[in-house]
């Protein structure tokens with residue numbers, strides 16, 4: 001018999017949709033895929049070369065379980081350069097992806113009776129990862145009309161004596177929303193007053209649009225930094241999703257607990273990938289603006305086209321590579337003999353009848369919405385948008 005924890009756990013829906021999309025493509029179907037949560041660019045040459053060199057030099061043995069000092073130093077430099085934040089080596093951990101850093105952190109901090117605040121729409125993995133620890137995710141509903149902000153009033157309403165932490169993800173997956181500076185400051189103050197940890201998932205930090213400049217909540221005030229754990233990684237910034245290198249920065253005793261968990265579970269992240277990550281963080285950064293420029297063109301096109309569909313609204317992302325249009329106006333309509341009664345049935349019709357793969361909003365906590373990743377070619381985006389428009393036109 002399986003453990004109750006394992007029985008209750010569903011696989012990641014976004015990974016499941018990407019897998020379905022790939023399987024249909026392998027059967028020869030022409031699928032317009034908007035499922036992927038990963039840049040469609042190749043990892044830059046100098047990063048790949050660092051890994052090749054590492055293999056050739058037989059750099060293929062265990063490293064320290066919490067990551068190599070050279071990579072920790074590169075991460076420290078990154079935080080200094082980009083965020084004006086100073087960390088010591090013992091305040092940094094290198095994990096097997098940003099997801100793994102979050103997992104270690106949740107294991108280190110949470111247990112039964114703890115409540116963890118999760119603003120919705122949220123990244124699909126936060127609630128199940130919190131539940132695995134025995135703690136309870138408490139969802140804070142945020143509103144499209146208010147730019148998906150967590151306001152001080154909203155936050156205070158959800159805090160009680162069991163509240164242990166709040167998770168902030170900015171730019172966010174699935175919306176691409178960010179917090180206004182005044183709200184970040186207010187959230188930090190409330191966290192200090194209520195002795196909450198702030199989990200700041202900044203994995204999309206470098207993928208931002210227009211005039212938005214990312215500011216980490218930890219950089220506002222030392223009192224905020226002392227209770228903030230930044231979770232980050234190289235996956236999205238350097239098109240390195242498969243290499244599995246993430247990192248976290250925060251108070252030494254928490255990082256140490258995470259390192260203990262890591263040393264008893266995965267041990268070190270792949271040695272060769274760590275060498276590649278050093279090259280990524282210390283090497284030329286010109287790949288990033290090139291990728292972001294391309295994402296911006298796609299985003300602008302996609303948002304403009306989605307807004308031409310009657311009844312559809314769509315937040316214009318400030319960062320990341322997703323749009324999260326609101327299709328509530330079509331809920332209750334029919335496609336042939338099928339009633340579209342949820343974002344899930346809408347995505348099923350889009351995939352099965354219009355060969356367009358998107359993720360249902362309900363997986364991110366918002367019914368009636370769908371998530372489209374624009375980490376795919378302009379050609380696929382154009383084809384997919386036309387199919388979605390055609391699908392809407394055929395609803396009765």
Ligand SMILES: Cc1ncc(COP(=O)(O)O)c(C=O)c1O
Nearest residue numbers: 037097098099123173233235246
């Ligand atoms: C919000 C958010 N955090 C963390 C991650 C983890 O990324 P990785 O484990 O590839 O570093 C993702 C990936 O989709 C994400 O969207």
